[in-house]
Amino acid sequence: MSKITLKNITHVYDKRVKAVDNLSMEVDDGKLIALLGPSGCGKTTLMRIIAGLIYPTSGDVYFDEDRFTDVEPEKRNVAMVFQFPVVYATMTVYENLAFPLRAKKFGEEEIRRKVKEMAEFLELTPYLEMKAGKQNAAIKQMTSLGRAIIRDARCVLLDEPLTNIDPHSRLVLREKILRYRAEKKQTIVYVTHDQSEALTLGDKIAVMNNGILLQYDTSRNVYERPASSFVAYFIGNPGMNLIECAFKKVGSKIVFESDGIKVSLPYELAKEVEKETSGKVVLGIRPEHIELSKRKVEEGMLGTCILFEDIGITKILNLQLNGTRVRAKNPEFEVEVGEKLYIRFPEERLRIFNSKGEIIL
Ligand SMILES: Nc1ncnc2c1ncn2[C@@H]1O[C@H](COP(=O)(O)OP(=O)(O)OP(=O)(O)O)[C@@H](O)[C@H]1O
Ligand SMILES: [Mg+2]
Known part of the structure; x- marks a missing residue:
């Protein structure tokens, strides 16, 4: 678990679209922060920069006190869950969960134990031997989450993980995320454009618009003392x-x-x-x-x-x-x-x- 520090991050796509604009913020170790903002404001771009999937036009990413800007995504040990579930469709749910552990050269015995534990936690046990690609969106997203958090990552980035699943499963998944967070004291950045979700989940809320971080504060302060008329509205x-x-x-x-x-x-x-x-x-x-x-x-x-x-x-x-x-x-x-x-x-x-x-x- 690490503290995340972003220093003056700017990202411009195709020399034209400024998706992130000189953004600096710190996410303290073990905190869950909600990143909130309208569509196209740069949330996903920022997550991908933290994960190392995009190299920022300028600025730096630090985990604890170490600069990681030039470190490849595989070596960052950052877990990410995307809006659309990403599973290996032809593999079983079991194999999907085991995949990151295999990559880390865990022994078979330990893999079995960890997968079993994770499957129980996420209520995936009945699906373990089934092909992941054949499951509904909620099971697939639960599998994506399991795969992301099964190894002890430095931090977890959740990019609107609940958007594309049915309302009941959304509640179940949200509860799992909260329980995981409480048990592991993991550093989590949770992207959403649902403000009630942000206000209830986050230790702090970051509100973005047009690539700019407008306010980064507790939900109470964001509600009671919005930094700008945009945040207020x-x-x-x-x-x-x-x-x-x-x-x-x-x-x-x-x-x-x-x-x-x-x-x-x-x-x-x-x-x-x-x-x-x-x-x-x-x-x-x-x-x-x-x-x-x-x-x-x-x-x-x-x-x-x-x-x-x-x-x-x-x-x-x-x-x-x-x-x-x-x-x-x-x-x-x-x-x-x-x-x-x-x-x-x-x-x-x-x-x-x-x-x-x-x-x-
Ligand atoms: N690969 C890309 N090439 C060019 N422009 C891009 C690319 N990806 C995103 N953009 C643009 O960058 C801006 C920020 O996009 P981004 O996906 O980060 O926003 P977002 O806040 O995640 O939006 P949403 O809530 O819809 O997911 C938008 O104007 C978008 O059109
Ligand atoms: Mg997005």
């Missing part, structure tokens, strides 16, 4: 409401205004925004933090419910406040489309971003 279901506002100082307060929106914050708390010379900032508030009331409340803004989405345990309201639309979540009372409500943004839940999208407050 990307994390959350639905994401944070982002409202472009003008601002001005009025007495001991700073007042933020947009069509239909008027919010104020104490000057002492919000004075940082005065550095924003454009005169505009983006106000952020999560749907679940918006307070709703049928009766007039202090500092309440009047809005109309224009759409009510009831998706099981989650109810989402679309509210129109003059020219501004916001989403709120899970009202404590029945709301009908067309109904007018008083809407309040609690001060402590407001986030403010500058015109470049970086967090100010």
Whole structure:
């Protein structure tokens, strides 16, 4: 088990596509980090660079304190599971699991013991003597996982391993990954574009977009203090409401205004925004933090419910406040489309971003 350090990694495909852009990060030994970002943001490219399957255009990969950038993939001892299961189709599940151990010249007795143990852990015992290529996607992916983790790798890279399998098997596989992790204290990088998976699994979350690492922090901080408006919108279901506002100082307060929106914050708390010379900032508030009331409340803004989405345990309201639309979540009372409500943004839940999208407050 090793610490992984990436130093200023950039990768450009065909001299044109910058898939990873000057990315630096450390994954501490024994930690599970979730790498999250939209399709095409460079997640797989980064995994392949760590595994040595791609040589980066610039930058370095370290395991513990040793530079591995020039070390061939076979000599890195990094286990990787891809989005699509990779098995030797004509070999049995047993032979697939045994393969990495044979390559490491383990004795037959030890191979048998380890394969048996792994098969029991992954519930693959009934399939051991069957051809891997004939199994369904879930069994194949379980076999790929087993093959990756059967030898003690330096670290494990999981690139969206659950995407292409059925929902039930997805839960089973996820539980296996968590158990494996708890037992072995392995360093794991788990790539996903499912944010709830990232938020629940990772010790830390790395959010990427356009090859850039936007934030690398605990799930709590990524949710509560998103580094940028992109992260604020990307994390959350639905994401944070982002409202472009003008601002001005009025007495001991700073007042933020947009069509239909008027919010104020104490000057002492919000004075940082005065550095924003454009005169505009983006106000952020999560749907679940918006307070709703049928009766007039202090500092309440009047809005109309224009759409009510009831998706099981989650109810989402679309509210129109003059020219501004916001989403709120899970009202404590029945709301009908067309109904007018008083809407309040609690001060402590407001986030403010500058015109470049970086967090100010
Ligand atoms: N072999 C390649 N040649 C040229 N461009 C590539 C190659 N592989 C990936 N790219 C491009 O590099 C960028 C990053 O791709 P990558 O596959 O790393 O993204 P990703 O985050 O893994 O996406 P997904 O979530 O869809 O798997 C994309 O613009 C992609 O089109
Ligand atoms: Mg990918």
